[in-house]
Amino acid sequence: MRTDVYIALRYLRSRSHSGFISLISYLSIGGVTIGVAALLIVLSVMNGFESEVRARILGADAHVRLTTYADRGIVEWDEAAAIVSQVPHVIGVSPYVFEKGMLRHGNTTEGVMIRGVDPKTLGQVSELPRHVISGSVRFERNGLPGIVLGRFLADRLGVMLGDTVVLFSPAGMTSAFSSPAVKQFVLAGVFQTGLFEFDDIIAYVDLTTARELFKRGDRVDGLEIKLNNMYMADKVKRAIEAKFDQPYYAQTWFELRRTLFSWMKIEKWMWTIILSLVILVAAFNILSTLIMVSMEKRRDIGILKAMGARDRDVARIFSAQGLIVGIIGSLTGTLLGFLICYGQLHYKWISLPSDIYFLEALPVKMQLLDFVLVIAIAVLLSYLGAVYPARKASKLAPVDAIRDVG
8 A cells, every 4th residue: 555545544544633623524525425426316317307208209209300491391202201211220201290270179279289190100100009098099980080189188178088179270271361171070099198298289180181181282291200229310310311302301309309408408517516516515624624634743744754755745645635535425425326316216215296297206317427427526526625735734844843743
């Protein structure tokens, strides 16, 4: 063992310290422990929420979407789908129509976003059937075209399976005196993805019915594309755009939800900075502790320097103390944070009200990079907290140090 580390450990374990210095030393280690554990827990919970939101969005939406500028639509969409399906990593392609409308049931009217989908290929790009909580994804019932509504939308309309609703659409209106398109549907199913923006406003109908109702003719609004790896979306987007000229363009799942995912990343960094302040406070405790230790150990420092120890040798002793406190605090904090996250992950200690959140329990996802980053921050701040007292102790003159104590 190196001499500076040995002496640093002796100083930390020494019972000759005043009780106050020992208390601050323990508080320093405890501060680092709490800061590291809190930071790891918060980051893991935020990772869990981000992962759940991403999974639910991509379960109901596509990884890549191919459409056209100025809403021109895709006429030969079956040929376009065949071309896209040949691109590496593409495992599913389905056409869609997207339009605004109004749904009426009895005396209740609600604004909706209608998604016309192809029932034959919907399962290739969407997990909608898995999210159905009542009925099924059927677009024909009792001789009427079927419609599938989000749970909150169905609740506000007060509809039950088999009830009829009337859809009004402004599509195709050429003037204020034109009549909107009107069609009657029967409720075939209700879905719940756990995401408010889907469950509150989205309604699914058959693609052919939507094209007729919204006067699309032979066109569709675009193609939804599913990949075998969602993180290949940028590469697939470039490959698809290379196969089509203007006015075609593709968007990835991140581009379609850029604001949401960007904000989640910003929020994660904000919490990292805020909780790092807890570790910073512990670093100041380390600083004050080492200053008092250096004052208490002036005679020892004087003897070491009289025996030939250089300034940097003395500085290393106190720097090593700071590092040891940081390492002990980081390791205990990491262990504490890991155990709490592991327990939540496997035993669901903290549950969430299902009527407010889309999850049964607080989600947790531990990432190795977060652990490495937090440990590095804690050790670095602990070391920086030891720099000033280490420099101050190294500048003591041996004769003055021995004389002052003597």
